[in-house]
Amino acid sequence: MGVLDNFRLDGKVALVTGASKGLGLAMAQALAEAGANVIGVSATLKLSGSEAEKAVQAAGRSFTAYQCDFSDRKALYEFIGTLKKNHPVIDILVNNAGTVRRAPVTEHGDDIWDEVIEINLN
Numbered sequence: 001m002g003v004l005d006n007f008r009l010d011g012k013v014a015l016v017t018g019a020s021k022g023l024g025l026a027m028a029q030a031l032a033e034a035g036a037n038v039i040g041v042s043a044t045l046k047l048s049g050s051e052a053e054k055a056v057q058a059a060g061r062s063f064t065a066y067q068c069d070f071s072d073r074k075a076l077y078e079f080i081g082t083l084k085k086n087h088p089v090i091d092i093l094v095n096n097a098g099t100v101r102r103a104p105v106t107e108h109g110d111d112i113w114d115e116v117i118e119i120n121l122n
Helices: 005-007 024-034 052-057 073-086 110-120
Strands: 011-018 038-043 063-067 092-093
Touching: 005 024, 005 052, 005 073, 024 052, 024 092, 024 110, 038 052
Parallel strands: 011 038, 011 092, 038 063
Antiparallel strands: none
């Protein structure tokens, strides 16, 4: 038995927010490779055939996709209700959802700041 066997996640369920690309996609893949089944959520995640789904399934694990715009509180609370109903046990949370606007600070209007704060902090 190697040291990495101590870190296996077989039988665990991981929820990864922001799973459609970047770090979220990479974390979903890594968790699956460690043995976890993955629930992915993102405002832009395809419900079928996403890169996250392909990566998780290639590791032999199951993937369940949800779409939710975290800046929409009503949609977020509805998603949480659906999640609790469909997945009563979640062992791992990767709270990765977020947004960034790449422009000089002087070009950011209040609406952009409000959107970034709403998604990233609220």
